[in-house]
Amino acid sequence: MITLKNIHKTYNAGTALHVLKGIDLEIEAGEFLSIMGASGSGKSTLLNILGVLDTYDEGEYWLDGRLIKNLTEKEAAHLRNKMIGFVFQSFNLLNFKTALENVALPLYYQGVSRSKRNAAAMEYLERVGLAEWAEHLPNQLSGGQKQRVAIARALIARPRVILADEPTGALDSQTSLDVLKLLREVSESDGITMIIVTHAQEIAEKTDRIVRIKDGIII
Amino acid sequence: MAILDLDSFHEIWQTITRNKTRSLLTAFGVFWGILMLVIMAGLGRGLAAGIMGGLESFPSNSAFFFPNRTTIPYKGFAKGRWWQMDNSDIEAVRSIVPSTRYIGGAVFGPWATDNNVVRGSRSGSFRVMGLPPDYQYINPTKIIAGRFINDIDIREARNVCVIGLKILNDMYRPGEDAVGSTIRVNGVYYTVVGVVQTGSDKINIFGSMDEMVCLPVTTMQRADDRGDKIDVLMLTIDGKTDINPVMADVSKFIKRRHMVSPDDEIAMDTFNLKQIFDVFSMLELAINVLIWIVGIGTLLAGVVGVSNIMIVTVRERTQEIGVRRALGATPSAIIRQIMAESFVLTVISGLAGLIAGVGILVAVSQYIKLNPSDFFAPPQISFGAAVAALIVLVIFGLFAGFLPSKRALEIKAIDALRDE
Numbered sequence: 001m002i003t004l005k006n007i008h009k010t011y012n013a014g015t016a017l018h019v020l021k022g023i024d025l026e027i028e029a030g031e032f033l034s035i036m037g038a039s040g041s042g043k044s045t046l047l048n049i050l051g052v053l054d055t056y057d058e059g060e061y062w063l064d065g066r067l068i069k070n071l072t073e074k075e076a077a078h079l080r081n082k083m084i085g086f087v088f089q090s091f092n093l094l095n096f097k098t099a100l101e102n103v104a105l106p107l108y109y110q111g112v113s114r115s116k117r118n119a120a121a122m123e124y125l126e127r128v129g130l131a132e133w134a135e136h137l138p139n140q141l142s143g144g145q146k147q148r149v150a151i152a153r154a155l156i157a158r159p160r161v162i163l164a165d166e167p168t169g170a171l172d173s174q175t176s177l178d179v180l181k182l183l184r185e186v187s188e189s190d191g192i193t194m195i196i197v198t199h200a201q202e203i204a205e206k207t208d209r210i211v212r213i214k215d216g217i218i219i
Numbered sequence: 220m221a222i223l224d225l226d227s228f229h230e231i232w233q234t235i236t237r238n239k240t241r242s243l244l245t246a247f248g249v250f251w252g253i254l255m256l257v258i259m260a261g262l263g264r265g266l267a268a269g270i271m272g273g274l275e276s277f278p279s280n281s282a283f284f285f286p287n288r289t290t291i292p293y294k295g296f297a298k299g300r301w302w303q304m305d306n307s308d309i310e311a312v313r314s315i316v317p318s319t320r321y322i323g324g325a326v327f328g329p330w331a332t333d334n335n336v337v338r339g340s341r342s343g344s345f346r347v348m349g350l351p352p353d354y355q356y357i358n359p360t361k362i363i364a365g366r367f368i369n370d371i372d373i374r375e376a377r378n379v380c381v382i383g384l385k386i387l388n389d390m391y392r393p394g395e396d397a398v399g400s401t402i403r404v405n406g407v408y409y410t411v412v413g414v415v416q417t418g419s420d421k422i423n424i425f426g427s428m429d430e431m432v433c434l435p436v437t438t439m440q441r442a443d444d445r446g447d448k449i450d451v452l453m454l455t456i457d458g459k460t461d462i463n464p465v466m467a468d469v470s471k472f473i474k475r476r477h478m479v480s481p482d483d484e485i486a487m488d489t490f491n492l493k494q495i496f497d498v499f500s501m502l503e504l505a506i507n508v509l510i511w512i513v514g515i516g517t518l519l520a521g522v523v524g525v526s527n528i529m530i531v532t533v534r535e536r537t538q539e540i541g542v543r544r545a546l547g548a549t550p551s552a553i554i555r556q557i558m559a560e561s562f563v564l565t566v567i568s569g570l571a572g573l574i575a576g577v578g579i580l581v582a583v584s585q586y587i588k589l590n591p592s593d594f595f596a597p598p599q600i601s602f603g604a605a606v607a608a609l610i611v612l613v614i615f616g617l618f619a620g621f622l623p624s625k626r627a628l629e630i631k632a633i634d635a636l637r638d639e
Contacts, residue, residue, distance in 0.1 A: 053545060053633045073550045081547020088636060092542045096237040109547040114226050157547070165636075 001193050002027040008058035009045055019045045021216035032187050034196040034204040037213035047197050051084055051163045052076045064160055081109055085154030089166035091146040093138040099149045100134040106157040124152035144175035161193045168203055180206050231559045245528045246568030248521030253569045256514030256608055257576025257600055263510045265598030267503040279496045280462040281357055281455040285488040293480035302477050303448040312469055318460040323351025324449030326439045337403040338390045345386055347432045348425055349439020357453050359418030360428050365398035366413045368435045376437035380409040383429040384416040404432050407442055462491050522615040529561050529623035537630050544632040554624040561620030569612040
């Protein structure tokens with residue numbers, strides 16, 4: 001599903017910062033894995049590259065048989081919209097939209113009609129157990145509920161890959177386990193490749209494979 | 220995708236109404252700008268219409284020729300000679316000016332002297348003029364009863380007259396028919412053949428027709444022992460021909476007929492209405508230009524306000540825009556969103572201003588209709604001006620969104636999503 005060959009990334013903010021120094025990684029379709037590393041190890045940069053949010057300087061990134069290189073902003077946007085779902089530590093829900101509208105947002109950018117995308121959003125909210133909270137605004141939801149809404153939003157476009165950046169970072173341990181359980185559930189039932197970035201050992205241990213990064217290389 | 224379908228409108232409306240106070244305050248700038256523009260344009264039109272009112276009915280390319288004392292000795296005549304035009308000049312001028320529409324000579328009667336007009340026991344003081352039939356067109360005149368002076372009156376120098384409305388009111392009982400009655404004017408009896416009213420209360424060339432006794436010019440000449448002399452020659456040409464060269468030609472022609480030096484500028488007074496109208500037109504134009512400059516300036520200030528607030532808003536919305544981009548919003552979708560937000564804000568507040576402005580104009584209009592003024596016609600905004608205001612709004616609305624949307628595009632999803 002995902003093949004990384006010798007990925008290099010350098011940031012030029014005043015002084016050149018060589019963040020990724022030759023990443024090679026092979027991820028199969030439907031895998032449930034975690035990427036671990038201390039802060040500054042380059043794991044977030046790797047996630048951004050995997051999510052087509054950022055570019056890389058050297059190497060090759062193959063996603064579902066397609067080489068991801070020199071994409072226009074528009075192509076990248078379409079790719080993110082169709083192929084990749086995002087789950088963030090701070091949820092990143094739009095606070096003026098209801099849970100339902102938040103979940104439906106990716107379909108808005110696919111040009112799906114309002115009634116259809118709201119119906120789909122309802123379906124996914126049901127799946128994460130929040131159907132009753134559909135009309136609530138994010139600030140009326142608990143952290144765990146917000147993350148469930150974010151997961152429903154990541155699922156609605158039926159992506160092949162979900163990238164979860166510290167998905168449990170803002171949650172207590174019991175809620176973290178619930179969210180992780182939900183992530184595994186959807187990964188297994190829908191065959192979605194799940195990549196979880198974390199620095200917590202107990203979260204990483206719940207995944208099938210742990211990829212450890214240190215100083216820009218996989219160890 | 221159209222810039223505004225119902226679905227994206229919902230999306231835009233949601234973001235605009237998220238911060239209602241700020242949106243309202245922002246919108247107020249544009250609302251105020253267009254309100255001022257509409258009210259000023261309306262009042263300006265009212266003012267112009269008040270000043271220019273009735274001028275449209277005047278044939279603007281009319282010229283008037285008055286003889287004056289000569290100032291240059293010519294062909295054996297000493298300078299300082301009094302000279303006069305006569306009836307034969309009229310036909311002669313007509314024959315050299317093919318664009319002639321109306322022409323005629325007039326004789327000034329005595330100014331209103333003590334009770335010079337008498338009917339039975341009633342009497343009054345009114346101006347008397349000897350006029351040609353065409354005068355009713357040169358100086359537009361409303362005929363209330365009977366007719367104006369005609370060619371037969373002129374040819375036969377009949378003892379008939381046309382009286383103004385005020386004379387009718389002063390000298391006749393209400394409802395009494397003046398046509399066919401007899402009045403004495405400066406000692407001579409005339410049969411009244413018509414009653415007239417001034418066609419314009421703004422311009423009256425030889426005084427108001429309402430307070431005038433009009434005699435056929437030939438009758439006046441005989442009554443006053445003036446022979447075939449006339450005091451003024453009046454000429455209106457068709458609308459397509461320029462009056463100025465015609466005036467010069469006619470002046471030269473008449474001077475030659477009366478042995479006045481062609482170089483003697485003083486010996487012939489002329490004036491034409493077009494000159495006067497041009498001054499008014501310039502005034503109207505100047506008022507309009509001023510109004511639009513000030514109005515558009517005010518509106519521009521409002522629009523800059525919208526743009527400014529949108530830029531600030533975009534900065535505040537870094538996270539939102541980043542999320543949208545991560546979820547698959549293309550750059551053009553982001554541009555469209557921000558542009559459309561500014562556009563909707565500008566156009567809606569502008570339309571509200573337009574409607575409020577027209578509403579105020581209608582109210583002022585009603586007031587002025589009830590309390591007429593010489594200087595203000597009821598204000599109104601023309602359809603064209605309203606459309607122009609709308610077009611300006613649309614352009615400004617897009618302009619307002621341009622900078623903020625560029626700013627929004629600079630936001631990369633990763634910057635927005637970075638948690639640290």
